[in-house]
Amino acid sequence: MNWSRFYLASGSIAAACVLLAQADLPFRARSRAAARPARVAFPIGQPVKIPAPLGLPPVPVPADNPPTAETIALGHRLFFEKMFSRDGSISCASCHDPKFGMADPRPVSLGVHDLKGTRNAPTVLNSAYNASQFWDGRAATLEDQAAGPVGNPVEFIHSLTGVERRLAASPKYVQLFEKAWGPGPITYEMAAKSIASYERTLVSGNSPFDRYFHGKDRTAMNESAIRGLKLYLNPSLKAANCVSCHRIDADSSLFGEERFHNTGVALDPLTRQIRDLGRWAVTGDTTKVGAFRTMTLRNIALTAPYMHDGSMKTLEETVEFYFEGGRPSQYISTDMPVPGLPDIPKDEQPQAKKDLVEFMKALTGDMPALAAPPPE
Numbered sequence: 001m002n003w004s005r006f007y008l009a010s011g012s013i014a015a016a017c018v019l020l021a022q023a024d025l026p027f028r029a030r031s032r033a034a035a036r037p038a039r040v041a042f043p044i045g046q047p048v049k050i051p052a053p054l055g056l057p058p059v060p061v062p063a064d065n066p067p068t069a070e071t072i073a074l075g076h077r078l079f080f081e082k083m084f085s086r087d088g089s090i091s092c093a094s095c096h097d098p099k100f101g102m103a104d105p106r107p108v109s110l111g112v113h114d115l116k117g118t119r120n121a122p123t124v125l126n127s128a129y130n131a132s133q134f135w136d137g138r139a140a141t142l143e144d145q146a147a148g149p150v151g152n153p154v155e156f157i158h159s160l161t162g163v164e165r166r167l168a169a170s171p172k173y174v175q176l177f178e179k180a181w182g183p184g185p186i187t188y189e190m191a192a193k194s195i196a197s198y199e200r201t202l203v204s205g206n207s208p209f210d211r212y213f214h215g216k217d218r219t220a221m222n223e224s225a226i227r228g229l230k231l232y233l234n235p236s237l238k239a240a241n242c243v244s245c246h247r248i249d250a251d252s253s254l255f256g257e258e259r260f261h262n263t264g265v266a267l268d269p270l271t272r273q274i275r276d277l278g279r280w281a282v283t284g285d286t287t288k289v290g291a292f293r294t295m296t297l298r299n300i301a302l303t304a305p306y307m308h309d310g311s312m313k314t315l316e317e318t319v320e321f322y323f324e325g326g327r328p329s330q331y332i333s334t335d336m337p338v339p340g341l342p343d344i345p346k347d348e349q350p351q352a353k354k355d356l357v358e359f360m361k362a363l364t365g366d367m368p369a370l371a372a373p374p375p376e
């Protein structure tokens with residue numbers, strides 16, 4: 001990752017995601033930042049291994065930020081720290097709330113000063129496995145993500161140094177940063193890397209599905225969920241075909257993938273306008289207008305409402321959407337199911353929909369210990 005991007009970063013990081021949601025174009029920002037020298041902080045402690053629960057692959061860790069007990073503990077505090085927002089009113093956990101599966105029950109998040117966002121806050125559970133971050137993948141890594149918004153130098157001057165200054169004024173933080181990063185001035189890079197290491201511990205697996213499918217415990221899922229799994233795995237575009245995007249694999253299952261698709265969520269059914277350009281705004285790839293990352297379905301029962309705009313309140317609504325083939329337009333993904341799912345007989349469809357919902361409810365995993373707020 002290019003740490004010089006921090007110099008261009010803007011805004012309090014608490015409003016980071018929301019500001020970023022407003023179509024900043026990171027590829028442009030990156031090229032402007034390219035001339036600056038890189039600063040690389042490296043944790044001083046012993047690297048620790050983050051164990052992966054049943055059903056999940058080994059946790060990927062970047063070479064320049066091996067997690068240590070100290071950086072994780074610091075990141076844990078920072079994630080719940082309200083000092084990050086300019087007015088001290090919100091922390092990361094305000095929108096990635098442990099009570100709601102580390103997501104936000106509001107359709108779109110509100111930022112500091114009631115800045116209105118346009119996107120729903122996804123869970124940070126299992127975000128360690130995301131091939132890119134955000135609905136449109138505009139951040140490559142968790143470190144990048146925590147680095148905050150790029151391309152708004154005016155606000156940055158105020159608040160990135162502001163955050164560094166606030167942390168440096170706190171004896172508690174000075175001590176924690178020294179333990180994690182060694183003596184010297186606190187930099188935002190250290191904070192972002194600590195938060196990323198903390199987030200990597202937020203892995204959640206061992207769900208009823210994991211015990212059934214990966215653990216071979218035939219009693220772990222009920223009959224309805226088992227029927228739902230069968231539908232889910234059917235690769236025909238005339239049946240549910242969920243698995244070709246929300247992936248299940250032999251050894252471990254992420255229930256997401258690295259690709260971006262237009263499913264039609266962004267299409268306004270009345271005006272036929274695309275309300276959010278999604279991936280297109282990041283890459284300029286005209287086949288990705290209104291396309292978003294295939295989000296994980298793990299812990300989905302905890303993280304309503306659904307979709308990038310939080311427009312669907314229930315899992316039933318999401319299943320209904322796919323049975324209708326999404327909202328077709330010239331941009332719709334060729335992997336989207338055929339409207340009406342003709343391979344599932346009409347009279348079996350009501351039960352099939354229930355079974356798919358029941359299956360998704362079996363994807364709720366164990367909560368990682370550090371999802372709870374840190375001790376005072």
Ligand code: HEC
Pocket residue numbers: 013014015016017018020021079090091092093094095096109110111112117119120121122123124127130132133134135136142145146195
């Ligand atoms: C005001 C609400 C809000 C706050 C505060 C907030 N986020 Fe977010 N977060 C969001 C929204 C909304 C998105 C999705 C934005 C998008 O995709 O355009 C998001 C996305 C993310 C993602 C990407 C997840 C994925 O699956 O792509 C991560 C990781 C994340 N936030 C971590 C953090 C961290 C760390 C902090 C604190 C430094 C933080 N967030 C603070 C609302 C918030």
Ligand code: HEC
Pocket residue numbers: 122232240241242243244245246260261262263264265266291292293294295296297300303305306307308309315318319322323333335336337356
């Ligand atoms: C073509 C690939 C594709 C297929 C097939 C697919 N999905 Fe999705 N899914 C996506 C994408 C992309 C999103 C994000 C869409 C958006 O918000 O615009 C998504 C979002 C979701 C969400 C909301 C996730 C969240 O965090 O809000 C649910 C639930 C869901 N899909 C369930 C299903 C089910 C059930 C099936 C099978 C009936 C299915 N999907 C088939 C690509 C796919």
